[in-house]
Amino acid sequence: MSYTVNTLRNMTRSCEMMRDRVKAVVFKPDERKVLNITFGPTAAAELVGRTPEALAKAEKEGRLAPPKQLNNGRRYYTLEDLTHIRKALNIHPGKLAHENAVVVAVQNFKGGVGKSTITKHFADFLALNGYSVLVIDCDPQASTTTMFDIQPEALIDEEETLGNFLSPRSTFDDFRKAIRETAWPTIKIVPSSLGLQDAEWDLTATLTEGGQAVREGLQRLRIGIDSIINDFDVVLLDPPPAMGFLGLNVMAAATGMLIPVPARQLDYLSTIHFMDTIAENIEILEDHGTPVDYGFIRVVCSAYTPSKPGEADMWKMMKATYANFLLNQPILASEEIKNATQAFRSIYESKPSAAHATYQRCRDNLNAVFGEVLNEIHEQWPSKSISRRSSDTAGSVAA
Ligand SMILES: Nc1ncnc2c1ncn2[C@@H]1O[C@H](COP(=O)(O)OP(=O)(O)OP(=O)(O)O)[C@@H](O)[C@H]1O
Ligand SMILES: [Mg+2]
Secondary structure: OOHHHHHHHHHHHHHHHHHHHHHHHHHOHHHHOOOOOEEOHHHHHHHHOOOHHHHHHHHHOOOOOOOEEOOOOOEEEEHHHHHHHHHHOOOOOOOOOOOOOEEEEEOOOOOOOOHHHHHHHHHHHHHHOOOOEEEEEOOOOOHHHHHOOOOHHHHOOOOOOHHHHHOOOOOOOOHHHHOEEOOOOOEEEEOOOOOHHHHHHHHHHHHHHOHHHHHHHHHHHHHHHHOOOOOOOEEEEEOOOOOOHHHHHHHHHOOEEEEEEOOOHHHHHHHHHHHHHHHHHHHHHHHOOOOOOOOEEEEEEOOEOOOOOOHHHHHHHHHHHHHHHEOOOOOEOOHHHHHHHHOOOOOOOOOOOOOHHHHHHHHHHHHHHHHHHHHHHHHOOOOOOHHHHHHHHHHHHHO
C-alpha cells in the first residue's frame, strides 16, 4: 500500500473512532428518542392560531381536554397535545387531502451556505405549526440525517434506502419503504445512506446508454415522490453541494426552490454561476422529456451579521439584484444556530445557549423568514392561496 493511501486510511480510522466517541456523548441514545418540548398556554395558543382565552373556553365547555400540570401548578402542552387541539377545534393549517405536497429544494452548489441547517430548521418550524413534512436527505454527507437522529452507518446493510431506490441497478422500487420515523410525530425522513454515492455513479453510467435510460435516471426521485405526493404537506429536499445526477434528480423532483446565499462576496459570486448552471440544467432536463416548472424560486440570505464589515453592503447588493425574488428577512448569523447544529439539533429543539433574549431573537428571526416561505407554499394550494382567492373575488366583482 502506498504511503499516501496508508496515511489517508490511518487518518480515516482515527477520525471514525473519534466520531463514534463524540456521537456516544452527544446523542445519548436513551434520552433522545422522545422530544422533550412543551409549551405554556400562550405559546400553545399562538401555534394553533387561537387566543389562550379561546383554548380555556373550549376546555371549560369540554371540547378540549385540560392541559397537563406540573407540581407547581403550571399548565403545559406537548406536541401531541397541539395535534389534538387542532383536531378537536377543526384547525387545519395544511393542504386538502387531494392536493399535492409542495416539494421544496433547498439548493445551491456552493458548500456550507446553510442548506442542511435551513432544511432541518424549516422542517421543525413546519411541524410546530401543524404541517406534516417529509425530509429527503439527498446528500451523501448525511448531515440532515444525523440531525434527525439516524446514524447513516446504521443503514449500511439496509436494502430499503434512497440509494437503492435511485440506483438503476437495484430492484427496490417501493419508495414508501425508505421512509422512516423521526422523534417529531409529524416529520418523516428518507435518510441519506452511504450507498447514495454509488447510486450517483450508477445513474451517471446511464449516460452511455442514452435515451430512455437517461430520462428514467433523471426522473427516479420524482417518480418516488409522486407515489407519496398526497401524504405530506411539504417535502423538503437537501441536495449535495454539486451538480451531478443526484442534483439533477432533485431539480426534476422539486416544485419550488429556495436558494440560500450568505451575505458574503464569494458566496454571492458563486451563486451567479449556480443560477446560470441550473437554467442550463433545466434545459437539459427538458431536452430529456422532463419538464420543470417551479411554483416559486426565492433567494434567502442565509447568514447575515449587519455589524460585520461589508455584510451590510452585500445585503444591499442582494436586495438590488434579486429584487422580489429575495425574501424580505435575512437569516441572522447566530451563535444559537451554530451551537444547536453542533449538537445535531435545531434551535426549536434546544434550550437557549446564552441569554434567553438572544435565543428568542434568533427564533423570532427564523419564524419570520420561514413565514415568508410558508406564504409561497400556501400559494401552491388552491384551497389556501390568497392571491387566487383575491383574483376570484375581483373577477366576481367585475362580473
Ligand atoms: N444563520 C447561521 N448562523 C450561524 N451559523 C450558521 C448559520 N447557518 C448555517 N450555519 C453554520 O454553517 C455551517 C454550514 O451550514 P450547513 O451544513 O447547513 O451548510 P450546507 O450548505 O448544508 O453545507 P454542505 O454544502 O456541505 O452540505 C454549519 O456549521 C452551520 O451550523
Ligand atoms: Mg448540507
